[in-house]
Amino acid sequence: MKKLIKNVNLFDGKNESVSEHQNIVITDHLVTDIFTGDFSEESFDEVTDGKNQYAIPGLTDAHVHLGKTHIDGATPSYDAIVGSVVAGKLLEHGITTVRDAGSVTDGLKRAIDEGVIPGPRIYPSMNYLSQTCGHGDSESAHYNRDIQYRNPRGGVLCDGVAECRRAVREQFFLGASQIKIMAGGGMSSECDPVETLQFSEEEMRAITETAADYGSYVMAHLYTPACIQRAVRAGVKSLEHGHWIDEETAKLIRDTGVFLNPCPQFTLEEIRWNHMGEFSDQPSQRKKKKKPGGEKVKEHIDETTDLINKYDLKILFGTDLMIMYNGYEPRASLDFTVYKKRFGSFRGLLAATGNFNDITKLTTYQNPYPDGEIGLLKKGSYADIVITNGNPVKDLDVLGDTENILFVMKDGKVYKNKL
Numbered sequence: 174m175k176k177l178i179k180n181v182n183l184f185d186g187k188n189e190s191v192s193e194h195q196n197i198v199i200t201d202h203l204v205t206d207i208f209t210g211d212f213s214e215e216s217f218d219e220v221t222d223g224k225n226q227y228a229i230p231g232l233t234d235a236h237v238h239l240g241k242t243h244i245d246g247a248t249p250s251y252d253a254i255v256g257s258v259v260a261g262k263l264l265e266h267g268i269t270t271v272r273d274a275g276s277v278t279d280g281l282k283r284a285i286d287e288g289v290i291p292g293p294r295i296y297p298s299m300n301y302l303s304q305t306c307g308h309g310d311s312e313s314a315h316y317n318r319d320i321q322y323r324n325p326r327g328g329v330l331c332d333g334v335a336e337c338r339r340a341v342r343e344q345f346f347l348g349a350s351q352i353k354i355m356a357g358g359g360m361s362s363e364c365d366p367v368e369t370l371q372f373s374e375e376e377m378r379a380i381t382e383t384a385a386d387y388g389s390y391v392m393a394h395l396y397t398p399a400c401i402q403r404a405v406r407a408g409v410k411s412l413e414h415g416h417w418i419d420e421e422t423a424k425l426i427r428d429t430g431v432f433l434n435p436c437p438q439f440t441l442e443e444i445r446w447n448h449m450g451e452f453s454d455q456p457s458q459r460k461k462k463k464k465p466g467g468e469k470v471k472e473h474i475d476e477t478t479d480l481i482n483k484y485d486l487k488i489l490f491g492t493d494l495m496i497m498y499n500g501y502e503p504r505a506s507l508d509f510t511v512y513k514k515r516f517g518s519f520r521g522l523l524a525a526t527g528n529f530n531d532i533t534k535l536t537t538y539q540n541p542y543p544d545g546e547i548g549l550l551k552k553g554s555y556a557d558i559v560i561t562n563g564n565p566v567k568d569l570d571v572l573g574d575t576e577n578i579l580f581v582m583k584d585g586k587v588y589k590n591k592l
């Protein structure tokens with residue numbers, strides 16, 4: 174099947190300049206040519222007129238939890254059904270690839286990859302790893318301790334080098350493409366204040382080494398400078414949240430070239446904030462207590478944003494979509510407006526395109542999608558293409574309204590066409 178998208182202005186996922194009057198050739202699921210000039214429409218099975226709008230790579234979200242809801246009484250089968258509905262909606266937002274930051278997504282991924290249901294490509298982490306009394310500790314985590322690799326709800330506990338290594342290997346057994354750990358305190362759990370350092374450096378190094386033995390890397394939930402510095406020293410490659418950075422930490426991130434995923438949990442996102450502390454799988458006696466951790470982190474957001482921009486840190490786009498906040502709508506469009514405000518339009522768009530391409534390289538032979546490039550729009554990319562009404566390179570607010578997402582193709586198949 175040979176398709177043509179004609180007459181678009183093209184952003185390739187890397188360069189700020191947009192190429193005008195481009196035509197894109199798609200053969201089956203890959204982009205096989207991009208050219209300007211004359212052509213005969215007869216040589217294509219299908220021709221779409223891009224009407225001089227903007228073609229960009231399929232967008233990515235590097236931090237979601239698609240396989241787990243935080244809803245009272247939810248069971249794995251409920252999570253799976255809700256996750257599949259939300260996955261389909263992500264395509265409406267132009268999100269064609271996600272990295273799951275901890276939840277059981279093997280069935281969802283398979284059903285999407287086989288074309289049974291619509292949804293994005295998934296880089297799964299499977300269960301996140303937490304120490305006892307860490308950010309992933311809950312009653313259900315203790316219950317599942319002895320049956321870790323059959324745990325259906327998204328998290329496992331491990332303490333000490335041997336358990337940590339085993340937990341990493343189990344996730345690869347289950348189909349993880351990278352490993353997610355909880356490396357510091359949080360705002361959504363009660364037993365671990367945000368300042369806590371989680372996993373000793375020795376444990377964390379065992380985790381990153383074991384992941385490297387499987388050709389992959391580790392992403393870590395953390396907030397504070399002390400957590401970030403320990404994680405980077407131990408070999409973690411993707412820092413999740415990281416809203417509390419000082420000058421020394423920013424320099425360390427720049428010098429080591431690790432990724433930072435500053436998911437917007439606060440700025441313009443008071444809805445999220447209001448829901449913190451209401452997670453349902455916490456021990457019931459702690460459920461009602463409010464945590465001060467979030468307020469402490471919140472105070473550092475502006476400084477962190479300045480440091481990210483000052484040191485030009487490599488950022489990813491992540492929404493931390495958890496299927497709990499005000500229903501089941503993906504929040505990508507809201508978060509693009511946050512990224513514009515914090516990092517500017519071009520850098521915000523780069524976070525959701527070319528920078529994600531860079532992190533797929535860290536999965537080497539564990540990459541579940543090795544046939545084409547993701548996050549780039551060039552010859553040899555997967556045919557994951559979004560066409561927008563307006564130029565998001567100049568104004569990322571274009572992606573802040575799903576009405577502007579005129580056309581979405583994933584794997585050569587059209588999922589939305591309002592052109």
Ligand SMILES: [Zn+2]
Nearest residue numbers: 236238274493
């Ligand atoms: Zn998360």
